[in-house]
Amino acid sequence: MSWTEERIEKLKSLWGSGKTAAEIAEELGGVTRNAVIGKANRLGLSAKSSTTAAPKAKKKVVPAHRACQWPIGHPGEPDFHFCSDESVPGKPYCLKHCNMAYQSRDNN
Numbered sequence: 001m002s003w004t005e006e007r008i009e010k011l012k013s014l015w016g017s018g019k020t021a022a023e024i025a026e027e028l029g030g031v032t033r034n035a036v037i038g039k040a041n042r043l044g045l046s047a048k049s050s051t052t053a054a055p056k057a058k059k060k061v062v063p064a065h066r067a068c069q070w071p072i073g074h075p076g077e078p079d080f081h082f083c084s085d086e087s088v089p090g091k092p093y094c095l096k097h098c099n100m101a102y103q104s105r106d107n108n
């Protein structure tokens, strides 16, 4: 199936209404939840949750104790959460996610 103008408009309005990607996929029919998320990302619909920004930007919603702030899943999804392992002193992430964060930065 393809993303027609009509389907894209429907995706936008459903997304804006706060439905989950799974619910939107069901409403549209013929698409998977992942396809909906991928399309929404390309349309910039999830920008309000700053999926494109560095994970560091999420600092404000993390509790004061030292928990890894690496986001897991997609903001707005029911299963979205932070890693929450104990972070490396002076870093926002646990050792594993520090490695991932600083490695990908080097590669870019």
Ligand SMILES: [Zn+2]
Pocket: 068, 069, 070, 083, 084, 085, 093, 094, 095, 096, 097
């Ligand atoms: Zn982590």
